[in-house]
Amino acid sequence: MAAASMTMAASRTAGEDFEDFSAYAHLSQEQLLQIAIERSLADTNLTPWQNQQVHAHMQPADPIATQRPRCNPNPANPPSENKSAKIDRNVHNHIFSKDQDRVIAWTRHNGNLQVTVEPMNDLDPVLLAIWKGNAKALRDIIHSKSKNLDEPNKDGWLPLHESAYYGSVKCLKILLQAKPETINKRTNKSQTPLMLAVCRNHVSCVEYLLEHGADPNLANSQWETPLYKACDKANEAIVELLLRFGASPIKACVQGGTPLHEAVRNKKLKISKMLIKAGAKLCARNIYGIDSVFMAAQCNAAEVLKYLIYKGGNINTQANDKASALFEASKNGNAEAVEILLSKRADVNIANKTGLLPIHVAAKNGYDSIVAMLIPRTSMVKVRCSGISSLHFAAENNRDSVLEILIEAGYDVNAKMSDDWSKMYEDHRSTALYSAVENRNIEAATMLLEAGADPNLDIFNPLLVAVKKGSMEMVALLLKHGANVNAMLPTHPTSFPAVFVFCLRYIVMMKYLLDNGCDAQSCFNCQYGSDPHPPIKQEQWMRNGRETMYYLNDNPPEYCVEFCEIISTPSVSSWVGPIIDTLLDYVGNVKLCFRINEHLDSNKDWAHIKERSGLPCTLMHLCRLKIRQQLGIRRLCQISALPLPGRLIMFLSYEREPFEEIM
Numbered sequence: 009m010a011a012a013s014m015t016m017a018a019s020r021t022a023g024e025d026f027e028d029f030s031a032y033a034h035l036s037q038e039q040l041l042q043i044a045i046e047r048s049l050a051d052t053n054l055t056p057w058q059n060q061q062v063h064a065h066m067q068p069a070d071p072i073a074t075q076r077p078r079c080n081p082n083p084a085n086p087p088s089e090n091k092s093a094k095i096d097r098n099v100h101n102h103i104f105s106k107d108q109d110r111v112i113a114w115t116r117h118n119g120n121l122q123v124t125v126e127p128m129n130d131l132d133p134v135l136l137a138i139w140k141g142n143a144k145a146l147r148d149i150i151h152s153k154s155k156n157l158d159e160p161n162k163d164g165w166l167p168l169h170e171s172a173y174y175g176s177v178k179c180l181k182i183l184l185q186a187k188p189e190t191i192n193k194r195t196n197k198s199q200t201p202l203m204l205a206v207c208r209n210h211v212s213c214v215e216y217l218l219e220h221g222a223d224p225n226l227a228n229s230q231w232e233t234p235l236y237k238a239c240d241k242a243n244e245a246i247v248e249l250l251l252r253f254g255a256s257p258i259k260a261c262v263q264g265g266t267p268l269h270e271a272v273r274n275k276k277l278k279i280s281k282m283l284i285k286a287g288a289k290l291c292a293r294n295i296y297g298i299d300s301v302f303m304a305a306q307c308n309a310a311e312v313l314k315y316l317i318y319k320g321g322n323i324n325t326q327a328n329d330k331a332s333a334l335f336e337a338s339k340n341g342n343a344e345a346v347e348i349l350l351s352k353r354a355d356v357n358i359a360n361k362t363g364l365l366p367i368h369v370a371a372k373n374g375y376d377s378i379v380a381m382l383i384p385r386t387s388m389v390k391v392r393c394s395g396i397s398s399l400h401f402a403a404e405n406n407r408d409s410v411l412e413i414l415i416e417a418g419y420d421v422n423a424k425m426s427d428d429w430s431k432m433y434e435d436h437r438s439t440a441l442y443s444a445v446e447n448r449n450i451e452a453a454t455m456l457l458e459a460g461a462d463p464n465l466d467i468f469n470p471l472l473v474a475v476k477k478g479s480m481e482m483v484a485l486l487l488k489h490g491a492n493v494n495a496m497l498p499t500h501p502t503s504f505p506a507v508f509v510f511c512l513r514y515i516v517m518m519k520y521l522l523d524n525g526c527d528a529q530s531c532f533n534c535q536y537g538s539d540p541h542p543p544i545k546q547e548q549w550m551r552n553g554r555e556t557m558y559y560l561n562d563n564p565p566e567y568c569v570e571f572c573e574i575i576s577t578p579s580v581s582s583w584v585g586p587i588i589d590t591l592l593d594y595v596g597n598v599k600l601c602f603r604i605n606e607h608l609d610s611n612k613d614w615a616h617i618k619e620r621s622g623l624p625c626t627l628m629h630l631c632r633l634k635i636r637q638q639l640g641i642r643r644l645c646q647i648s649a650l651p652l653p654g655r656l657i658m659f660l661s662y663e664r665e666p667f668e669e670i671m
Contacts, residue, residue, distance in 0.1 A: 138171045143178035150186050157187045164196035172201035172217065175210035184220055191222050198229045206234040211245050224255035231261045239270035239279055247271075247279050257288040264294030272300050272316070275309040280316070290321045297328035305333035305349060308342035313349075323354040331360040338366035338382065341375045346382075356385040363394040372401035376409045383417045391419075395426030399456075403440035408452050411440075421461040436467050445470040445486070448479055457489040469495035469506075476510040480517060493526045493641065501568045504530040508571070512580045512587055519590055523662055525641035528594035531571040534601035541603045544573050572603040581607065585614035588621070593662065596625050596633055632660055 134155050137146040149155055160166050168190050171179040180201075184191060192200050202222040205213035214234075218224060227233045235255040238246040247267075251257070260266050268288040271279040280300075284290070293299045298306070301321035304313035317323055326332050334354045337345035346366075350356070359365055367386045370378040379398070391397060399419050402411040415421060424430075424438040437443060441461045444452035457463065463470055463486050471491040474482040487493060497506040505526050511517040522528055536542075575584050584607040588600070600608070600621050608618040636644060647660050 134167050135170055138176055138179045139174055141176040143182055146179050146182050166190055166193055168201050169195060169204055172205040172213050173208055175213055177212045177216055180213055180216055200226050203228055203234050206237045206246055209241055209243050214246050215249055218249060218253040224250045224253050233259050235267045236261055239267040242274040242276050244279055247282055251282060251286045257283045257286045266292045268300050269303055272303045272309055272312050273307055275312055277311045280312050284319055299325050301325050302327055302333045305337040305345045308345045310344040313345055317352055323349055323352045329361050332358040335360055335366045338370040338378050343377050346378050356382055357387045357390045367398050368401055371398035371410045372405055374407040374410055376413055379410050379413055396429045397423040399440040403443040403452055406447055406449055411452055411455055415455060415459045421456050421459045439465050442466045442470050445473050445482055450481055453485055463489055463491040467498055472506055475507045487524045493521055493524050503568050504571045513583055515586055515590055522594045525644050528591045531591055532598040534570050534572055538602050572601050585617050589617045596630055635660055
């Protein structure tokens, strides 16, 4: 019996839902143990954030509520009226369900939930009487003096605490008559009987305790008062009772949260009005600098927000990180709160500590309706001063609808990030177009390019990214809008266009780039010529297992990589023949260097390619090259408009070979 008495008031962790297990009393012990194992597994996988309420305004996760037992409740044992009541995890860790002859107890041991089934008669008679609400049995025990009502268990719980917790007013009256001095006794976690009754939403117990002298301002170990917990539970009746008996509306918990914070978080207008009438301070802030107006905007408590502003709340209130209430509402997509704040002329140009405005965070999270509301009042000067445009966030996060709204509103599609923002990215991107290309977002890239985005503004040309990702559609789109097909890599100097580095194994992509003016001649301009080449320098394309395409150095390497070195790498060397054969279509008379000849000699199937390189080019081929050169890269796409026969145009566009078919 002593053991059972000791376990009835062990502690639980903060924020878990209480559940009445009487519905499972018909199950066998093995079935109950199986349920306990499932719940234990769910509980041990919780993150630290889920196991504690970090912010006073933040709702914790409820692991038990999301891991319901896989069994059907017994219709003969319906849930009690307290099934949905919240329980503070600092209150209890022993949950009971009664049957006619047994008690099913769920306990937490070393972080795991365990089930025990105990005979009803083995329980402490006082606790059993309280649990059953048997006032007569409790009175008889007290009169027999067989139980010391002043003796707490290992958690500091007295029978009065148990009675308040389980909501038995009759037992509460008897215990207080016997020991009136225990009314404000605290458990090891500083919980009074009043606090326990409040946490369990036992209105009648709360009323009786207050009427008989319970102190409504005694806080628990977290400095939470009964009023704070009542607001947390959103229980209007208990809040009204506590205020009537002198509960202070301004006392804060260890994290600085006040009862008003909790009422606002729960969107309870009536409770908020009661608290303010009783003297709650609108300007009271928690440890994060959040006041009630900020929290209302954060939680989208629209009606409460209107009332707080009416009562003098600061519409431009800011938290410790300088985020305004409008910023927070915009971040969370709370359109109604944003609309209210804007109607009260809240300042849309207040930046947080990182320099971001509400429109930035709304664009980042894809709240197009909020972006549309903010655009008319947001200062473009402030946006430029922030060092980053809303377009950057929209493009980076694939917020296409927001991107469209911003473009239509006149936001500069060529706006570049500041150096500070750009350096936050490994690739040192600076334009919104780069992010769209990086995300392979054709629709976003199309919108930006058609609105006038320059594809050649970034340090790393977006075309290189598109080629590296193998996106032919994106490559075609960028080239159509003037991307530099001969762009170089700033991190790795080469004697040839950098696009070749990323497409040598994809001949179709390489040919498409050559068709659009990529410089093939430079691939044959080897500084060593027909002389034996020195050993290949091991270019550091990888560093600590990571590709170094984006590693910028203050002193870039002076050594320039030759094309013959790139095609000599193990991953490409087996493709040398087809690569050289394709390139020869786009150059005149060239001389292969020593290393390329070595590669061609190593495979007898490539002998014809070497032979072809030694033959003089035909006049038709040289004419094609000359015409294409005269047109220039920008006008190659206009070959079809030339006043020439269709078959000749196809030849100029490398769509028809050989030239004899045209003669």
